[in-house]
Amino acid sequence: MSLKSSLRGTGVAIVTPFNEDHSIDFEALGKVIDFQIDGGIEYLVTLGTTGETPTISKEEQIQIIEYTYERVGGRVPVVVGIGGNNTLAVVEMLKTFPLQKATAILSAAPYYSKPSQEGIFQHYKALAEASPKPILLYNVPHRTGKNIDAETVIRLAKEVKNIGGIKEACGNFTQFAHILRDVPEDFLVTSGEDDIAIPQIAMGMQGVITVAGNAFPKEVSTMVRLALDGKFKEATSINNKILDVFTLLFNENNPAGIKAFLFEKGLIKNELRLPVVPLSSPNHQKIKEFLRNYIA
Structure with a gap:
């Protein structure tokens, strides 16, 4: 089965909850996972960059994968995030991590x-040759510093x-059109940008890997299914109901914004690992006000 069919719809790049001592809060992780699935999402992405993977040891990453x-x-389906800028180290992880139950690897x-x-x-190419599962490219140049060109x-x-697909978050609609036109028919192209997912789906993308879905799984997954059905x-x-969420999420950094939302919903503790810190009080207050006035 191609990724285009198995990963159609909404995938959520889930956070990694921490305790006050910054150990992994597996009880809260379980709550987050159940909240996503109960909310109707199509698949989970664990250990994406929203999961603060640069601060999580390999031993902890393996524990998180197995727990998930x-x-x-x-x-x-579960997609596992494995990436980095040391190709040999990423290859080694692909060869040694417990990936038998994964549907794909997001890198x-x-x-x-x-x-x-x-x-x-x-x-x-080196990752694909080493990986026991299909690779999902992830293009996010405003974070990596380099675009993966359409060509x-x-x-x-x-x-x-x-190579089975791409999570595309470069913000360039001309690049999106190029890719959608020229990749093979069974190649998955999914959005990595909550705020423009609907027009991306209108162009032909098969869904979204979302940050906002952590806190609003029902809304995002319903929105995406409607868009995929042409009910724009x-x-x-x-989308208009949760439009302000997209700004609130990234006022300071990711995942401080989404962790503040999840904290206010009673799912996790508001803890992050350095160098990322919790939202400032004024921005956290904006999230509290949004949730107080939000009507589901």
Whole structure:
């Protein structure tokens, strides 16, 4: 089964909850996972960058993967985030992490190094050859410092067997159109940008991997299903209700914004690992006010 069919709809890049001593709060993680599935999302993404993976040890990452499989219990597909700018280290993780129950691997483009397009191609080719599961590219240049150009995405899609799709978050609609036009028919193209997911779906993307869905799984997944069914007026109506959420999430950084929402909903403690810190009081207050006035 191609990723285009198995990962159609809404995937949530879930947070990693922490206790006050910054150990992993597995009880809260279980609550978050159940909240997503009960809210109607199609799949989960664990250990994405929203999960603060740069601050989580390999041993902890393995524990989180195994716990996620156990808690999900086959109810929805699980995508595992594994990435970095040391290709050999990522390859080693792909060979040694417990990935048997994963549907795919989400891997962000190498950050900071700013490799050439050929370097990006060779990086993903090495990952695809090592991975026991299909690779989902993740293009987020405002964080990594380097765009995966449309031509590179299309080349990877056509030439590398184990590359199954892309989470696209470059913000460039011309690039989206290029990719959607030229990739193979069974190649998954999904949004990585909550605020423009509806027009991206209108262009032909198959859904979204969302941050906002952590706190609003029912709203986001319903909105995406409506958009995929061509019911854009109804989808936009839901989008308008949560439009301010997209700003509140990223006022300071991710995942401080979404963790504040989840804290106010009673799902997690408002704890993050340095260098990320909780939202400032004024921005946290804005989230409290939004939730106080929100009518589901």
